[in-house]
Amino acid sequence: MTEHLGLRERKKLQTRAALIDAALELCDKQGFDATTVDEIAAAVDISPRTFNRYFATKEEVVLGPIEDMVTAVVGALDDQPCTGNEIEALCKAHMQVFQDAQSQQPPSPLFDRFMVMNRIIATAPSVRARSVEMGEWKLNSVRHKVAERMELDESDLRVRVVMSTWSGLMHVAMDQWQSAQDDDRPPMVCCASAIANTYETFQGILPPQAVQEAVPAAQ
Missing domain, CATH: 1.10.10.60 (Homeodomain-like)
Structure with a gap:
């Protein structure tokens, strides 16, 4: 960048x-x-x-990693082709951010910063309160980019469904990543892998024919 x-x-x-x-x-x-x-x-x-x-x-300097992450994800979304599958684009954008961070020499301190930041959030009420506001800003920033890619208003139901689905998948992926304590790979590699595995599982439980039929109906 x-x-x-x-x-x-x-x-x-x-x-x-x-x-x-x-x-x-x-x-x-x-x-x-x-x-x-x-x-x-x-x-x-x-x-x-x-x-x-x-x-x-x-508070803002302590929460700086959140802003950096959002900026990187939105930038990575710009690199994704508009195929009509925005959930896949979000998956690949997040994986790209983590993989790029790991490939730097030396690797980016992205995860180390987040772990320290989370410890501070847990002990400082003012930082915790501001982090909630930053979370809303993060969601709005990504939603704005997704709506732009879909050529829809941010309030459109399709945009809301994409964002809600992706939020759920990320929660599952983060739970999977945090529970894999015996994985010796670098944290950023493990996180990217957890996101990929969660999205693959999501794809696997969707009947292909049902997905194909839903696209014209949404239009």
């Missing part, structure tokens, strides 16, 4: 990532309430004023 950006834009992304890492490390170690914006900024050698150019609040 960064190879086509100019030097200034790349430096901004690097500073943003450094702020997220510093915030997660400090808040995880000494507690969210005990950590100040001044400390986070100092860890990256910038001023608190410069911090506010990247994040409005301490």
Whole structure:
């Protein structure tokens, strides 16, 4: 994502990532309430004023991984062909994000950041409350892209069915991934595999003839 950006834009992304890492490390170690914006900024050698150019609040920097994930998924959806199967496109887009993160050298800290972020969410009510709002933003961002791909309004029933179905599949996939504790593969590889397996199972329980007949009816 960064190879086509100019030097200034790349430096901004690097500073943003450094702020997220510093915030997660400090808040995880000494507690969210005990950590100040001044400390986070100092860890990256910038001023608190410069911090506010990247994040409005301490909650937002801790939840930065959510924004990064959504941006990556929406970008990956743009790479998927419009075949009429948006659930498959969502599956492949998420797998692409995890596979791309794992293929980086060194691998992206995507999952490490999420695990630390979740620990902080569990102990900090203000972060937990903001994470709920971020979850809504995440859902809306992906739904907007899916509706755009389907050339439909976001409130259209077909868009809502796609998003609800995908949400259910992701819940199952994440449960499958978290329960596979004896899998020695890297976490991002395991997660991508869980998504693929869940979607394949979903395909397997749908009668092909029923799916083909449902398409004209939806139109």
